[in-house]
Amino acid sequence: MTEPQAAPALKEIFDRAWLGHFARQTAAIAPGFDAERFLSLATDNLDALGIMQRLRQTAVSFQATLPPNYGAALEILDALAPHINHGFASIVLSEFVALYGQDHFDLSMRALHSFTRYGSGEFAIRHFLARDFERTLAVMVNWADDDNEHVRRLASEGSRPRLPWSFNLKTLVSDPAPTAPILEALKSDSSLYVRKSVANHLNDITKDNPERVIERVGGWDMQNAHTAWIVKHALRTLIKKGDVDALRLIGSTGTPEVSVEHFAVTPARIRLGERIMLNARIVSTANSKQKLVIDYAVHYVKKAGTASKKVFKLKEIELAPAARTELNISQVVRDFTTRKHHAGQHHVELIVNGETLATSGFDLAL
Template identity: 55%
Template sequence: MAMTNETAAPALLKDILGPEALATIADAGAATSPRFDRPAFLSAASDGLGALSIMERVRHIADALHAALSGDYADALDILRAMAPRLTHGFQAIAITEYVARYGQDDFDRSMAALADLTRFGSAEFAIRPFLARDTGRALAIMTRWASSEDEHVRRLASEGGRPRLPWAARVPALQDDPTLAAPILETLKADPSLYVRKSVANHLNDIAKDRPDWLLTRLAKWPQDDPHTAWIIRHALRTLIKKGEPRALALIGVAHGAAVAIDHFSVEPRAIRLGDRILIAVDITSTSAEDQRLVVDYRIHYARAGGKTAAKVFKLKTFELVAGDTAKLGIRQAIQDFSTRRHHPGRHDVELIVNGKTMAMAAFDILFDPR
């Protein structure tokens, strides 16, 4: 059965901001204010749209909004606020917040207030970056107040907007130099009741882990883990350091560095595959301890690269309690296929089994050259 326009998924991410999205934004503007020049918006927004990526389209639509909203900036913000509830996708609202980023930096406080209002409809995490770059201290002071907002979307923006390594976003020089500048915000949010906010705080802290691991470990060691929300953030914030086998990170989640276990079997099947096939990674782990143990079991694939080089990536297998003397049989299937962020090459791919941060077994599989 053919899918309707409402249910059909876009073939490409950028198609989220295609002609139908432009019509929705144009209709929202025209319904909100006679000042909104619908033909001017559609003409400007449609011109050259097809060649642009998703974030390029965000900026392109913001410029088209500027063409349709000539006149007073404060009035334009009122129109955008009224338009936002009429939009049908978060990326449409992100394009509206981008208008604030591109045309509101000279009206700093008014623009920041608008971003706090608009973030409920489509996160303003990208739009806030130019304000952080322009005046980091001023922006962070406002965001620190947001961290105490009753609105979870605003609290989440306080954390997400200040991430040092926010994906797809412009880098903020001050946060690159000192990724801990937003620490007061994270302290306020360390036991937030909203999972939406906690995920952002954990991701923010994980960003910091990549540049300032000692700072992060010292800070998190002071956080009380008797609150389940704080404990959740700590576990997820430490994922990069745990994958590296960092003993202090493992200790913070109650795991020893290394484990009293025997690896009875570790395999990757089939041993030879073609791109697009699946592998099964399987292991039997037997406790050699008289006490129960908490285990973090990961595996690291060393991907073959051109010129005989390799690039390693760690994947989660399972975190669990192994009863004294028991054997756990673990397995996971993984598709070996190309992504935009990972291209595969023929050759040997070593696979390490990592238990509590230590390599305990090795296996391998080969990707065969496919002339197709």
Template identity: 40%
Template sequence: MAEPFKNFIDRALVERMAARLAAAGPGFDAAAFVHQASAGLEALELKARTLQLCAALEATLPADFAAAADRLDAAMAGDDGLASWALWPVGEFVARRGLATPERALATLRLLTQRFTAEFAIRPFIVEHPALVYTTLSRWAEDPDENVRRLASEGTRPRLPWGQRLTALVADPAPNLPLLRRLQDDPSEFVRRSVANHLNDIAKDHPALVVDWVREHLPGAGAERLALLRHASRTLVKKGDAAMLALWGHGSAFEGDAVLLLAPSRLAVGETLSLSLTLASRASTPQRLVVDYRVHHVKADGRRTAKVFKGWKLELAPGASVTLARRHSMKPVTTRRYFAGAHRVDIQVNGSVVAGAEFELAL
């Protein structure tokens, strides 16, 4: 099992932070920082640990933000400078204390993102100082450091996981589009992946905009841009968006017969459901197919809500048949609570449901 993220913010990290901040210049009370930052730390979850270290920084760094930022910049310098998880509370500190002096704060975030990430810390500045931030990000999109270029995309994602939702950009992502145009062919895969995820965020609220983006940028795309556009299309493809499927050559309805078998017909939470799907073509030409499946989970009030899971991509020859198999786990996950009752699985081919079957889930 992977190490919980919260364990990376421990007393040893607090002591390393104190040592680096003290070495950055006179006047830092390292003992007070360690005492406040580490008090009861082991009992706290990740966010609470971050906020406690941020509070310790507020109590021990200079009240003048520029002076505090100077110390933080110095503490980040060098191969042994502050880096990685130590910088999450630093970013929180900058986001809290730097809003009144955004130019100085953004300069520190540029350094910080090269050693960890400033994608969360920059979001309050986008809300409070959009003109300044977008002017800065336009410059950062040409920065020699890939981490800074990535921040121009990742920090402005409307629905960034774990991050403050940028409701104005959810409603209208237009301010971000010039940045994405400049970055979608970036030499760094790290940057391009962020652009793909950003476009996929936009697709959840403005599907037609992303369909138009792919339509514009797909012709003549090289392998790297092609991979970016595919990743950016994933939500709309899973939803069966007809326009997006057509752009990727999967716009035609399936011509043939589909039979879905589920086994067992009754299972308990924690067990595994087996799917067996047979597709038989009745077409006279090959068919390019995107095959996904939707599980309709029973909710507490008895309603069923669907979640799409990726299945298969294939080309089915004229008159041919194929059997596809998948094992679907019903083990508990943190993002979904299971309830007993009749669940349903639908098969979606090129965006249209072609087969379905039900199974009973017991607790």
């Protein structure tokens, strides 16, 4: 049996083949472009660099080989943009703006407005927010009304307080109020791409100012399907924590009136890479229909012998009086880049509307 091939590392987006593609396409657009020098600079010590280091080195290599005039360089990159044909690789265009456009605000804003259609400018715009917050945010508020979904998403994604792979915007971590006009403009956006960003933006805020999010989305029209989707995904962290206000906003009926007839994890002992099965059976003890948000939590054993709790979504159901429901889910226990497993007893909780109603577990052997 042939072993499955591992997915290529993300940094290979900027491998020698892709960098050669950059060089050829740019030379075709700008005949004076020194493609050989660009490749020499862009591939210097390449194997030792991570994805973001490669991204930056490529942008620096463009600066060394494009015209020294910033506006002239942008014209070439703007012509190059449609020929890159890769969303993440195209982020190099916005990285160039972040590195060399700080003193050319208007030109840079127009460039990011254009480049984000090919590869998001979410990382680049944050440098402008850090340097001139009010002026940059005013531009982004206008972008929230743009006809292009990529530009609208940039307004939300670029102003997230805690954007992954970027630095935190400390001003917004402490006080998220300035981005309210952006979120209000996009709260029922027709694009799922944009709605995901708005939900993630709000979820960022819940980590530092949960009450601000509850207050804001509490006034939104939950009859609008797009808005309801955003709210549900924005509150995911609070819902996993069993926050009563967050659960109420997504329609949970509060304290669950149920009894757990059965909850078990099988098999009781597994090895890394094997699968566990969770089975639960609950019955309503209420006099009226209940909306229940059902999760489960695994307490992963850490190297030091302590445990780290991770909550997973199981199901959302409506349960009639005296009705019962059976719940089943399986999960392979394997290592990820973000989680390394350790041997020992792993406790598992059944959580309904934020309350732990039953426990079980399994023993992991490596």
